Amino acid sequence: xxxxxxxxxxRKVREVLAEAIRRPAEEIRLEDELIQDLxxxxxxxxxxVFDLEDTFGRHLDDEExxxxxxxxxxxxxxxSAPAAGAGGEAKGE
Amino acid sequence: xxxxxxxxxxxxxRVAVTGVGLVTSLGSDLxxxxxxxxxxxxxxxxxxxAWSTYGPLRSRIWSxxxxxxxxxxxxxxxxxxxxxxxxxxxxxxxESALDHAALPRRAADPKxxxxxLEGIEPERAGVYLGTGVGGLQTCLESGRFLAFDRGKRxxxxxxxxxxxxxxxxxEEAAGxxxxxxxxxxxxxxxxPFSVAMTMPNASAAALSIxxxxxxxxxxxxxxxxxxxxxxxxxFRAIREGRCDFALAGGTELLSDPYGCCFRGxxxxxVLATGERPPGEANRPFDEGRTGxxxxxxxxxxxxxxxxxxxxxRGAPIRAEIAGYGETSDAWSVMAMEPGGRQIRRAIEEALxxxxxxxxxxxxxxxxxxxxxxxxxxxxxxxxxxxxxxPRVNSTKSLLGHTLxxxxxxxxxxxxxxxESGHLHPSRxxxxxxxxxxxxxAPVEASPxxxxxxxxxxxxxxxxxxxxxxxxxxxx
Numbered sequence: 399x400x401x402x403x404x405x406x407x408x409r410k411v412r413e414v415l416a417e418a419i420r421r422p423a424e425e426i427r428l429e430d431e432l433i434q435d436l437x438x439x440x441x442x443x444x445x446x447v448f449d450l451e452d453t454f455g456r457h458l459d460d461e462e463x464x465x466x467x468x469x470x471x472x473x474x475x476x477x478s479a480p481a482a483g484a485g486g487e488a489k490g491e
Numbered sequence: 492x493x494x495x496x497x498x499x500x501x502x503x504x505r506v507a508v509t510g511v512g513l514v515t516s517l518g519s520d521l522x523x524x525x526x527x528x529x530x531x532x533x534x535x536x537x538x539x540x541a542w543s544t545y546g547p548l549r550s551r552i553w554s555x556x557x558x559x560x561x562x563x564x565x566x567x568x569x570x571x572x573x574x575x576x577x578x579x580x581x582x583x584x585x586e587s588a589l590d591h592a593a594l595p596r597r598a599a600d601p602k603x604x605x606x607x608l609e610g611i612e613p614e615r616a617g618v619y620l621g622t623g624v625g626g627l628q629t630c631l632e633s634g635r636f637l638a639f640d641r642g643k644r645x646x647x648x649x650x651x652x653x654x655x656x657x658x659x660x661x662e663e664a665a666g667x668x669x670x671x672x673x674x675x676x677x678x679x680x681x682x683p684f685s686v687a688m689t690m691p692n693a694s695a696a697a698l699s700i701x702x703x704x705x706x707x708x709x710x711x712x713x714x715x716x717x718x719x720x721x722x723x724x725x726f727r728a729i730r731e732g733r734c735d736f737a738l739a740g741g742t743e744l745l746s747d748p749y750g751c752c753f754r755g756x757x758x759x760x761v762l763a764t765g766e767r768p769p770g771e772a773n774r775p776f777d778e779g780r781t782g783x784x785x786x787x788x789x790x791x792x793x794x795x796x797x798x799x800x801x802x803x804r805g806a807p808i809r810a811e812i813a814g815y816g817e818t819s820d821a822w823s824v825m826a827m828e829p830g831g832r833q834i835r836r837a838i839e840e841a842l843x844x845x846x847x848x849x850x851x852x853x854x855x856x857x858x859x860x861x862x863x864x865x866x867x868x869x870x871x872x873x874x875x876x877x878x879x880x881p882r883v884n885s886t887k888s889l890l891g892h893t894l895x896x897x898x899x900x901x902x903x904x905x906x907x908x909x910e911s912g913h914l915h916p917s918r919x920x921x922x923x924x925x926x927x928x929x930x931x932a933p934v935e936a937s938p939x940x941x942x943x944x945x946x947x948x949x950x951x952x953x954x955x956x957x958x959x960x961x962x963x964x965x966x
Contacts, residue, residue, distance in 0.1 A: 417568040420604065437602055444683045445569040451680050 407454075408473045414449055415469065418442070428470035436469075456480060505813075505961070506729045509806040510592025510794035511903045512584040516554040516786060516890055519561075519583065521591060525907050528915040529933040533889045535769040535784060542750030544674060550762030552769045553753065554891035556746075556787040559583070565701055567604050573684045575626030577788065578694040581742035584790035585698050588738065592794035592806060599703055607703045608736075610804050617706035617734040618698045619725035620792075621717025621741035623895035624752070625691030625710075631747050633685035635677045643675050676748040694742050698792075706734045715858075715892065716947035717741050718791065718899025723815035723953055725795050737795040741899035744788035753785050759825065761862055771919050775861035775885035776870060776929060778922040783860040784891030791899035793906070798961065808960040810906040813940070814845025820950030827865055827946060831872040837952040838876050838942060845940070845956035852881050852956075853938025854914060856905045858946050859885025860892055865946070870925035881938065884930040888918040898945035902955055905943040909959045912937045 408428065416423035419436055432438045438446060447466075451458055454476055465471055513519060516534040517527045538553050565582055566574070574582070589596065589608065599607040607613065646668055653665045687693060692710040699708040707728065711721040718741025725739030745752040756762050762782045763772045773784035801808060818837040822828040842849060855877065858869055873883060886901045893900065908914050914930045923929050937959075944954040 414568065420567055420601075439603075441573070442569045445572040448572055448680060448683055449569060455679070457680070 404477045407476050430469045504730045505798035506726050507798045507801045507808045508810045508906050510588040512587030512792045514559050514580045514584050515789040531916040531918045550757050550764050553785045575629045575688040577742050577744040578697045580790040581694040584792040588792040588794050611736050613703050613705040616704040616736040618695045618708040619721040619739040620695040621711045621721035621895045623714045626689040629688035632678050636681045639675050639677045713951040714947035716945035716951045716953040717895035719945040719953035726812040735797045740792040741896040742790035743894045743896040746787045774919040775859040775888045776866050776924050777920050780861045786891035786893035789893045789896040791903040810909045811958045813958045814841045814956035816840025816954045818952045831868050834872050834952050837954045841954040841956040851940045854941040855883045856901045856943040857885050866924050880928040882930050883927045884917040902943045905941050
């Protein structure tokens with residue numbers, strides 16, 4: 399994973415979050431807490447994970463989701479290799 | 492009873508229709524929709540070719556919705572993930588209806604993207620929404636995911652291993668497996684919102700949550716009569732004083748990649764068949780009818796308001812719902828009761844409720860499905876109840892049948908007819924069933940009162956009596 403790939407993932411994650419919470423992408427910082435700073439409620443957190451899985455074509459298993467607290471942690475997770483048994487790439491219609 | 496004012500039957504409170512919003516196969520723009528109805532247009536196409544690969548079909552045509560989704564401030568990115576398409580259609584129709592009723596919305600809860608309607612008391616405002624199948628698409632999708640996801644991934648792995656061997660026979664086998672896999676369209680993920688998106692009350696809930704309406708949020712499931720029955724319930728709630736405002740109508744989406752909903756009706760031999768060109772196969776009330784045109788779906792929402800309150804806020808009064816009648820055949824899940832006694836009773840109940848005589852009715856928007864059995868029965872009842880021969884048409888001759896949405900769309904068409912003084916033609920009506928005053932070409936007409944009626948699988952009969960917008964002096 400190159401630095402460029404990581405930047406691209408960060409850009410896409412910001413874009414998804416910006417649309418989700420109706421705020422400009424530039425205002426969303428990597429250190430922002432999803433719940434405390436961005437005000438994402440628990441049900442919307444499930445929708446966000448569902449959206450990210452679909453957008454990035456990758457299943458995220460419960461173990462991987464445990465560490466998701468900040469915007470940066472989402473980027474780190476998506477930039478990392480899929481965990482064993484996480485289902486890998488999502489393929490569907 | 493001629494001479495009684497509409498709505499004077501049982502109670503003093505009257506119910507105005509102040510806005511109409513639609514999503515249909517003839518589009519979502521109300522003015523363009525009405526122009527196309529008056530021109531007798533229809534969108535009819537062959538069903539997707541993939542549907543026939545799962546088994547033979549008798550009917551080969553449908554009326555697709557086309558690209559209905561549009562951006563709306565009502566729905567954010569994550570909200571779209573949590574609503575079945577049938578609920579999103581309902582929200583779009585509601586947005587159009589509120590604009591048509593000149594009812595501005597203001598953001599009331601930016602964090603939750605919640606809105607309030609200007610000048611409407613939330614606790615006196617309800618939602619009455621009909622649907623035949625609720626969030627069926629989400630339910631089918633979630634089932635497909637669970638049944639096929641793992642097997643599909645394993646088959647893909649097998650294909651990869653076979654290809655590594657490199658022999659021709661193996662490649663042929665791989666090609667066949669691939670072809671089989673292509674016949675398994677499934678979602679890429681299990682939907683964590685499958686419960687909340689499938690439940691039939693999801694659409695009514697979405698409207699009430701989104702617009703901050705704290706009165707009753709009622710879902711009416713009465714198959715083909717759902718939309719009509721929901722409007723009837725909303726009308727009664729306002730007239731009886733339980734609400735002053737209601738968003739009422741119906742929503743439905745019946746498409747899926749396998750054509751499962753379509754096949755369900757096809758298996759019952761109720762869909763339009765035959766060798767005619769697609770645009771001519773749907774023929775309600777014509778001797779050459781073979782069944783109904785399957786509609787992919789749609790929605791219609793009407794803004795209903797207590798008449799005096801609507802007048803006080805300067806709302807456009809487009810028509811009045813004056814009465815409602817409903818009965819049940821108690822006969823068969825699918826077949827209409829021979830003789831149509833309960834259909835007749837539902838019409839008479841609606842008229843009595845409105846304080847009208849049958850002779851006051853100048854226009855009937857018929858159920859008019861185009862099935863061999865139903866049309867003559869409905870025509871017979873109309874001839875008996877309305878011997879003075881009011882004009883009759885079938886909106887399903889244009890749009891096909893959209894189950895829970897169709898009654899609401901037809902009530903909306905009835906409002907547009909009363910308001911504009913024009914009636915749309917019944918398409919493909921060349922050799923009529925019975926001696927009714929069918930509208931076969933667009934016509935100028937100013938009926939003061941009209942009836943819109945729907946009869947459901949299950950035997951529920953729902954009939955609305957509607958009237959031209961009352962003049963201010965009457966009130």
